[in-house]
Amino acid sequence: MYRNGFSLLFFGLTFLATIVLYGNSDERGPRDVFVDLILADKSEQSALIEEMNEFGDPIIAKIYEDWRRGKIFSLETEASKEIIYIDERNNCYSLLTGEVLEYSEETRENFNKERIARALRKQFKGLIDTLGLKSINAKTRIKSAIKLGRSQKAEYIEPLEKRLAIEENAKVKAAIDEALAINLLKNGNETQRLESVNRLAELKSIAAKDFIEKILAREIDAGKSNEPLALACSASILTIESHIRVIEFFGSFFRGLSTGSVLLIVSFGLAITFGLMGVINMAHGEFVAIGGYTTFLVQNVFISIWGIDHPMFGWYFLVAFPVSFIVAALIGIVVEKGVIRFLYRRPLESLLCTWGLSMMMQQGFRLIFGAANVQVNNPSWLMGSLNFGGFSMSFTRLLIVALAILVVFLTWALLQKTNLGLHIRAVMQNRNMASSLGIPVSKVNSMTFSLGCGLAALGGAALSQIGNVGPSMGQAYIVDSFMVVVIGSVGNLIGAGLSAMGIGMVDQLLQPYLGPVMGKITVFFIIILFLQWKPGGIFPTKSRSLDD
Amino acid sequence: MKNLKKLTISCIAGLFLSFSSLFAGDEDSVKVGILHSLSGTMAISETSLRDVLLFTIDEINKSGGVLGKQIEAVQADGASDWPMFAEKSEQLLAQDECAAVFGCWTSVSRKYALPVFEKYNGLLFYPVQYEGEEESPNIFYTAEAVGQQAIPAVDYLLNEGYTKFYLIGTDYVYPQTTNIVLFEYLLSKGIPVENIGGGIRYEGDVAVSAGNYTPFGHTDFQQIVAEITDFAASGDACVINTINGDANVPFFKEIAASGLTSDDCPIVSFSLSEDEFRSLPTKDLVGHLGCWTYFMSIDSKANKKFIKSFNKWLKKSAPDYVQKEGRVTCSPMVLSYNGVYLWKAAVEAAGTFEVDAVIAALESGISFDGPGGTVTTQANHHVTKNVFIGETLEDGQFEILEVMENVYGEPWLKGTF
Numbered sequence: 001m002y003r004n005g006f007s008l009l010f011f012g013l014t015f016l017a018t019i020v021l022y023g024n025s026d027e028r029g030p031r032d033v034f035v036d037l038i039l040a041d042k043s044e045q046s047a048l049i050e051e052m053n054e055f056g057d058p059i060i061a062k063i064y065e066d067w068r069r070g071k072i073f074s075l076e077t078e079a080s081k082e083i084i085y086i087d088e089r090n091n092c093y094s095l096l097t098g099e100v101l102e103y104s105e106e107t108r109e110n111f112n113k114e115r116i117a118r119a120l121r122k123q124f125k126g127l128i129d130t131l132g133l134k135s136i137n138a139k140t141r142i143k144s145a146i147k148l149g150r151s152q153k154a155e156y157i158e159p160l161e162k163r164l165a166i167e168e169n170a171k172v173k174a175a176i177d178e179a180l181a182i183n184l185l186k187n188g189n190e191t192q193r194l195e196s197v198n199r200l201a202e203l204k205s206i207a208a209k210d211f212i213e214k215i216l217a218r219e220i221d222a223g224k225s226n227e228p229l230a231l232a233c234s235a236s237i238l239t240i241e242s243h244i245r246v247i248e249f250f251g252s253f254f255r256g257l258s259t260g261s262v263l264l265i266v267s268f269g270l271a272i273t274f275g276l277m278g279v280i281n282m283a284h285g286e287f288v289a290i291g292g293y294t295t296f297l298v299q300n301v302f303i304s305i306w307g308i309d310h311p312m313f314g315w316y317f318l319v320a321f322p323v324s325f326i327v328a329a330l331i332g333i334v335v336e337k338g339v340i341r342f343l344y345r346r347p348l349e350s351l352l353c354t355w356g357l358s359m360m361m362q363q364g365f366r367l368i369f370g371a372a373n374v375q376v377n378n379p380s381w382l383m384g385s386l387n388f389g390g391f392s393m394s395f396t397r398l399l400i401v402a403l404a405i406l407v408v409f410l411t412w413a414l415l416q417k418t419n420l421g422l423h424i425r426a427v428m429q430n431r432n433m434a435s436s437l438g439i440p441v442s443k444v445n446s447m448t449f450s451l452g453c454g455l456a457a458l459g460g461a462a463l464s465q466i467g468n469v470g471p472s473m474g475q476a477y478i479v480d481s482f483m484v485v486v487i488g489s490v491g492n493l494i495g496a497g498l499s500a501m502g503i504g505m506v507d508q509l510l511q512p513y514l515g516p517v518m519g520k521i522t523v524f525f526i527i528i529l530f531l532q533w534k535p536g537g538i539f540p541t542k543s544r545s546l547d548d
Numbered sequence: 549m550k551n552l553k554k555l556t557i558s559c560i561a562g563l564f565l566s567f568s569s570l571f572a573g574d575e576d577s578v579k580v581g582i583l584h585s586l587s588g589t590m591a592i593s594e595t596s597l598r599d600v601l602l603f604t605i606d607e608i609n610k611s612g613g614v615l616g617k618q619i620e621a622v623q624a625d626g627a628s629d630w631p632m633f634a635e636k637s638e639q640l641l642a643q644d645e646c647a648a649v650f651g652c653w654t655s656v657s658r659k660y661a662l663p664v665f666e667k668y669n670g671l672l673f674y675p676v677q678y679e680g681e682e683e684s685p686n687i688f689y690t691a692e693a694v695g696q697q698a699i700p701a702v703d704y705l706l707n708e709g710y711t712k713f714y715l716i717g718t719d720y721v722y723p724q725t726t727n728i729v730l731f732e733y734l735l736s737k738g739i740p741v742e743n744i745g746g747g748i749r750y751e752g753d754v755a756v757s758a759g760n761y762t763p764f765g766h767t768d769f770q771q772i773v774a775e776i777t778d779f780a781a782s783g784d785a786c787v788i789n790t791i792n793g794d795a796n797v798p799f800f801k802e803i804a805a806s807g808l809t810s811d812d813c814p815i816v817s818f819s820l821s822e823d824e825f826r827s828l829p830t831k832d833l834v835g836h837l838g839c840w841t842y843f844m845s846i847d848s849k850a851n852k853k854f855i856k857s858f859n860k861w862l863k864k865s866a867p868d869y870v871q872k873e874g875r876v877t878c879s880p881m882v883l884s885y886n887g888v889y890l891w892k893a894a895v896e897a898a899g900t901f902e903v904d905a906v907i908a909a910l911e912s913g914i915s916f917d918g919p920g921g922t923v924t925t926q927a928n929h930h931v932t933k934n935v936f937i938g939e940t941l942e943d944g945q946f947e948i949l950e951v952m953e954n955v956y957g958e959p960w961l962k963g964t965f
Contacts, residue, residue, distance in 0.1 A: 068939075070845075070947045113847060118950065122708075143811070150783035210782035244778070255770040262768070372592050372827040373794055378801070385807055392777075394805030397770070466805075467767050467798040470827075472589075476765055511771040515747065516762045517719050 030055045034063050035083050035096050038072065038114050049123050058135065061128050063095070068121065073111040075103075084111065130156065133163050141167075142175040149179025150207065152186040178205050185211050194229050201236030204243040212237055247391045252508050258397040260504025261404035264497055266463065267481035268407055269456030271496035275485050276428045277448055279340055280351040284481055285474020286361035287453045290328045291460020292469035293365065295320040296374045314379035317465070324461040325454040332453030336446045344431070344445070358474070365471040373470035382465060396465045403462055407455060408497055414451075415493070424448050428491075487527060489537030498538055503527075577620045578613075578901055580605070580891075581640035583651030583661070583672075588628025589793075593880075594653050596823050597675065598623065599870050600881040601650050603861045604888040614892045615899070622646060626657055633657040634664050641668040647901040648673065648891050650884055655679060655721050662687065671903050673887035676880045677818060677840075679725035680959035686903075688910060689930050690883040690890065690923070692841050694729050695958045700935045701816045701839035702730060702788070704950055706737060710786045710814075714745035714779050715759030716772060716799075717790030724757060726790055726818070729961045731758035736965035745779045759788075766795045769802040777806055780813040787815040796820060800832040810835025810939075821878035825944035833940045840879035841933045842920035843946045854885070854919035876944070877919070886918040890925055921953070930957025 030052060037048045052060060066072055066085060072095065073084045083095040084103075092101040092108075116124075129151075132144025145163070148156040160183065164176045181196040182205070188196060197215070200208040216233040224230055266288055273281045295317070302316035339357065343350040378396065385394040415421035426434040427444045435441045460473070467473070484503060488495030506526060511519040534540065582601050584594035605619045613619060622644045624636035633652065640646045641664065648671045652658040655678050665672050665686040677692040702713070713734055717723025727746075732755075734744055741748065746760035760772055779785055791799055796817070803815070816837040820828070822844050844855065855877055862872045891906070893914045898905040915924045921934040935955045938946025 068947070069941060115948070118707075147783070206778065207781045207783070251774050252771075255774070258770065259768055373797065375827065375829050377829060377831065378804075383805065385805055387807075392806060394802070396801075396805055466801055468794045470794065476767055507768075508771060512775070515760060516766060516768075516772070520763065 030057050030060050030063070031096055031098070034060075034067075037120075038067075038074070038083055038095075039081060042117075042119075045120055046123070049120075049127065053127055053130075058131070061131055064124055064128060067114065067116050070113055070115070072114045074114050075107065075111055083114070126151075126153075130159050133159055138169050138172050141169070141172045145172065145175045145179040146207065149182040152183055152211070154183075154187040157183055157187060174203070178203050178207070181205070182208050182211055185215060190229070194232055197229065197232045197236050201232075201239045204240055206240060206244060206247075209237065209240045209244075212240075248512070250391055252512065253505075254391075254393055254397075256505035256508035257501065258393075258401055258504070259508055260501035261397075261401045262459075262463070262466075263480055263484050263504055264404045264500035265400060265407060266456065266459035266477045267484040267496060267500060268404075268411065268493070269452040269454070269459065270481045271452075271485050271488070271493055272411075272455065273449055273452035274482070275488075275491045275493070275496065276424070277344075277445070277452070278347060278428075278490075279343070279449070280347055280354065281452070282351060282355040282478065283335070283358035283361060284354075284452075284456055285476075285478035286358050286365075287328050287332065287456035287474070288460040288463065288477055289361075289365060289469070289471070289474040290331060290453075291324040291457030291462075292376070292464045292473055293369060293374070293460075294324040294327045294457065295461045295464040296369075296376050296469055298323055299376055308377065314381050317379045317382065317461075320461050320464075321458060324457040328457030328460075329450040329454035332450035333446050335453070336449040340449060341442065341445060362471045362474075369471070371471065373468045373473075376464040376469050378465055400462050400466070403458070407458060408493070411451075411455070411493060420444075420447065483527060487530065487537050489539040489541060491541055492537070492539045495537055495539040576616070577618045578615075579620050579622050579644055579646045580888075581644065581646035581649035581651065582621055582623045583626055583633065583636055583640060583649050584653065585628040585657075586623070586625040590626075590628040590653055592827070593823065594626075595871070596875075596878070596881055597651075597653070597884045599862075599866070599875075600858065600877075600884050601888065602867070602870070603858055604885050606861060606865060607857065608888065608892060614895050615901070624651075626651070630654075630656050630660045634660040637661040637664040637670070637672075638668070641665070641670040646670070647895075647903070648906070650675070650887055652676070653880075658682075658687070669903055671891075671906060673884075673891065675883035675887055679722045680729070680961055681725060683929055683959055685907070685929075687929060688887070688890070688907075688925065689957065689959070690887045692879070692883075692935075693930055693957045693959050694726050694961050696841060696933065696935050696955050697818055697839050698726050698730055698788070699733060699961075700952050700955060701818070701837065701937060702733060702737075703952075704837075704839075704937045705786050705814075705816065706739075710784050711739065712743045712745065712779065712782075712785035713739065714776055714785065714787045715790075716746055716776075716787060717759055717761055718764055718766075718792040718795060719761035720764070720792075723759070723761065723790035723792070725962070727759040727788070728755065728757065730788060731755060732963065732965045733961075745775070745785075759790075762791065762795060764793065764795065766791075767798050769799045773799075773802045773806050773808070776803075776813065777808055780808065783812075785813050787813060789815050789817040790819060791817075792819045794827070796824075797828060800836075801829065804832040810837075821880065822876040822944060822946070823878040823881070825940075826874065826876065828944075830940065830942060830944045834942050836940050837937060837949075838940060838946055839935065839937050841935055842877075842879040842882040842918075843936050843938050843948055844877045845938070845945045845948060846920060846936070848919070848921070850917060850921075851919040854882070879920075882919050886916055886920075886923050886931075889916045889918065890914055890923070890931075894925075924954075926957060928957070928959065930959060932956050 033048055033052050037045060040048055071086055073086060075082045075084060084101060085093045085095050092103055093099065094101050129144050129147045132140045135141050145160065148160055160176055160180045164173065164180065167173045167176060181199045184192045184196045197212060200212065212233050216230055216237065219225060219227065219230040219233065269287065270281060270284045273279050273284065298320040299316045302313050306312045335357065339353055340350065343353060382395045382399065385392040386398065415424060423439050423444045426439055427441050431441055484500045485496055488499035503523060507519060507523050510522055514522055582598055584598045585591050586595055586598060602621060605621050608614065609618050622640060624640055626633045626636055640649050650673045652661055652674050653676050658674055661672060662684050666684060670686055672687045674687055674689050674691050677697050680693045715727045715730065717727060731744060744758065746758065748755050749757040776787060814837050816839060818839065820838060821840060858877060862870065862875055866872060890910065893916055894906045894909040895901055897914060898909040910925045911927045913924055913926065915922055923931050923933040925931055932954050935952040936948050937950040938948045941947055
């Protein structure tokens with residue numbers, strides 16, 4: 001009895017499921033509408049877009065994106081027209097069913113790329129944006145909300161309100177709140193608009209500033225400059241502007257720190273080879289380039305082992321640091337043994353000699369890697385930025401700041417806390433005296449020079465993330481490096497650190513007012529004045545030597 | 549007799565002065581010059597044009613030459629050294645007596661070559677997008693004038709509904725001139741001054757400079773990108789980028805790191821073509837726009853044939869010094885190609901290699917069906933051609949968004965809006 005009942009129930013359920021499934025496959029889905037849309041005339045498109053609007057399926061965004069990027073093709077046969085999607089690996093799929101399709105090379109020649117007309121793209125934009133509000137990805141929801149707000153279209157108020165009611169993520173909620181307020185600035189009634197203006201001032205919305213300014217201008221034109229709306233507008237513009245100023249200040253501060261760190265990291269090696277050892281090393285920039293090229297090679301090794309999409313790929317960058325240091329340090333030893341050691345007492349010859357060396361190394365890069373720049377990809381974990389309150393710091397920049405601090409700390413520890421450091425300091429103060437006290441001077445010299453070269457390459461590895469890697473990349477930094485070392489007093493590492501940070505800060509604080517070109521010129525001018533005032537740099541060395 | 553004398557003289561001159569003019573006396577050949585930087589900083593871009601010119605000349609020679617004569621290419625290296633372009637022009641015109649010269653990339657190199665061409669009544673075909681404001685009787689500009697690149701791009705963006713424009717470029721003549729023309733154009737289209745970003749410098753009441761400028765090889769774009777982010781915060785903003793060369797890499801890396809996508813704020817670049825993408829991180833550029841009179845992705849029979857025969861030439865008959873791997877085609881290359889064919893057609897129309905007659909033929913309007921569509925010479929020494937707007941894809945190609953057909957080349961745009 002029970003058994004019968006169960007089997008009956010089971011049968012019934014299967015039957016129902018079949019009906020539902022059958023019904024589903026018969027019903028039009030987004031794929032059907034896409035195929036129709038691709039084949040449709042202009043006049044039919046609007047109706048189909050309307051139909052698409054009903055679905056809210058994330059696949060719409062994906063197919064649309066592929067269509068826009070030229071991955072949708074059509075193949076005309078006598079009987080019908082097949083719409084085909086081709087993925088990155090060159091596999092063909094039927095757009096209608098998602099099934100894999102096999103085509104020979106000759107058939108593929110007859111594929112026609114389906115382009116999306118501009119009018120249609122515009123209609124899709126709104127559709128995709130509202131779709132984004134339903135995405136599972138919080139970032140997509142925020143982006144979509146911002147867009148719907150900025151468009152100031154009345155039809156978006158409803159989806160925004162709906163989403164706000166069910167949204168759980170606080171950040172997304174804030175974004176929707178802001179978007180709704182911006183939208184109501186235009187579409188709300190008088191009280192709603194007033195509320196929105198106040199709300200946006202509370203939120204310190206930078207995005208809203210332009211819109212509020214427009215309202216204010218209109219109110220003033222209409223002679224209502226003393227009405228509550230206009231007053232609220234002026235107040236909220238003031239709040240937002242002071243907020244922008246705060247962000248600008250912290251922004252410039254951080255950018256100065258970051259520019260200073262870049263300067264520090266490329267010039268710290270020079271602070272050792274030029275500052276401590278007194279070698280005017282014009283090839284310093286090329287050791288920076290060695291760091292960049294080593295990073296490029298390490299990246300290629302990772303790509304050949306794991307491929308660019310593998311999660312392991314991202315870690316190439318961490319491996320690149322020690323490898324760059326070691327490669328450049330080894331080359332540094334060779335250069336010291338081969339050239340530099342003959343020139344310790346002849347600084348002018350060392351200038352000419354290392355300049356020649358720098359040209360040889362540049363040509364070497366051209367011969368090995370080609371004249372064009374090489375591409376170094378950013379690891380995915382370094383993409384993006386840290387945001388708080390409208391002020392953002394990119395991860396690459398943060399990493400460089402951290403690296404600069406680390407390099408300064410390690411070098412300080414090496415020089416002050418180790419035996420080798422003691423020897424280095426002794427040799428740099430007086431080679432003859434150190435030698436007579438039994439310190440292996442020639443060994444210490446090579447070690448110091450290779451340390452300087454290794455540090456230069458660390459800088460190059462870090463720079464590969466924010467700039468070019470090419471044969472002449474070192475040339476862009478050589479003047480800055482010497483500038484940092486001279487300002488910071490030759491031979492003083494703390495001075496080099498301070499001067500790098502100082503130059504970075506001055507540069508970034510001046511740039512908003514003077515622009516990059518005049519800013520740079522002004523920085524040079526300030527440096528000239530500074531050296532007039534303090535010819536020995538920040539910390540001039542006090543010495544009893546007759547030369548100084 | 550006179551001919552024989554001329555022949556011996558040129559033979560001797562050739563022997564002494566230039567290796568390439570060794571065979572100068574050949575009755576059945578005509579010499580044309582290729583004047584590009586084959587060394588120095590510009591070599592990366594300009595050697596591609598040299599290559600495509602050699603290919604074009606081979607192609608024409610194989611199909612019977614011009615007026616029954618084979619073309620002989622004389623290469624001159626401008627070495628990225630601008631006065632050198634004047635020197636080499638003189639050599640090509642006075643010594644080698646080239647019937648036409650194809651070359652120059654930077655505007656400054658053209659400005660150096662110009663007086664030499666006017667002095668010797670030579671004929672130069674110039675193939676790279678430039679700022680306009682020039683019309684020499686001895687130069688034909690197959691290049692995109694501002695009205696064939698910057699203006700259509702801005703038109704497209706205006707049509708898309710963008711209302712805020714941020715101008716940024718490298719500090720030299722091409723970006724400065726282009727941006728001031730664009731500034732005037734945007735104002736004429738009803739864009740208010742406060743919606744044009746990057747800063748405007750006035751002398752009295754006249755705007756003399758619009759946009760933000762960086763030195764060549766600038767590396768630190770933090771401040772500028774922060775400005776752009778603020779500028780784009782209220783939406784409907786785009787960036788017009790005339791930064792030249794590899795300074796684009798730190799710029800686009802900074803943009804990518806700031807989280808600003810092509811969706812929020814598209815960047816349209818005028819100096820980045822497929823050839824430049826070979827050494828740029830295209831990942832950071834995906835979705836941003838380009839505007840040229842040719843894209844490698846143009847889906848036409850003529851273009852497919854062009855790419856196919858160029859690749860075949862690279863594989864089979866290119867000289868050893870031509871790089872053969874990973875080559876692409878781009879607008880300056882195709883405009884060089886078109887230049888040679890326009891010259892050929894004009895010579896055939898005139899029935900002589902005489903420069904004055906050829907220029908007259910060109911001025912009367914010569915057409916050629918090139919890989920980017922039909923191009924027609926105009927009386928003002930510019931060329932009517934199609935303009936394409938495209939979106940950058942991950943593989944360094946452009947997806948074409950819009951085609952503007954037969955756009956007239958007008959060099960004098962400053963102060964006309």
